[in-house]
Amino acid sequence: MSTQFNNVWRCAMSFPSVSGAGDAFVDAVLDELERRAWSSKDQFAVRLALEEAIMNAVEHGNRRNPTKQVDVFAEVSLERVLLSVRDEGEGFDESATPNPTLAENLEIPTGRGLFLIRSFMTNVWRGSNGAEIFMEKTPNGA
Helix, strand or coil: CEEEECCEEEEEEEEECCCCCCHHHHHHHHHHHHHCCCCHHHHHHHHHHHHHHHHHHHHHHCCCCCCCEEEEEEEECCCCEEEEEECCCCCCCHHHCCCCCCHHHCCCCCCHHHHHHHHHCCEEEECCCCCEEEEEECCCCC
């Protein structure tokens, strides 16, 4: 469901933990960024972060259990995009996630998604239970 109020577009959806189920949500967010003339660089950053967060929720949070839901929310304006992704998992301890840039972790297949999210978004924080991530992006232009 999406709404627009005071030139702020909002959309919330829930979908099962299966590959591709969040694609329509990602497309809707990117359509709104395009409509507001956000740069292609910023659109790429939002797409990458949102896809990674959804993939983490499906794979790590809900363990690809199609009976578990992923809840997503977006708020898009000219000044910022605010996103949240919540799963039904037990949450995670970010301090236990290996730093993928360290030599000893280069071949470990975990931690890259969160690293990319933090690299491409302006602000990132987790909900109190660790099963929800909030991401904010302000436009950088070009």
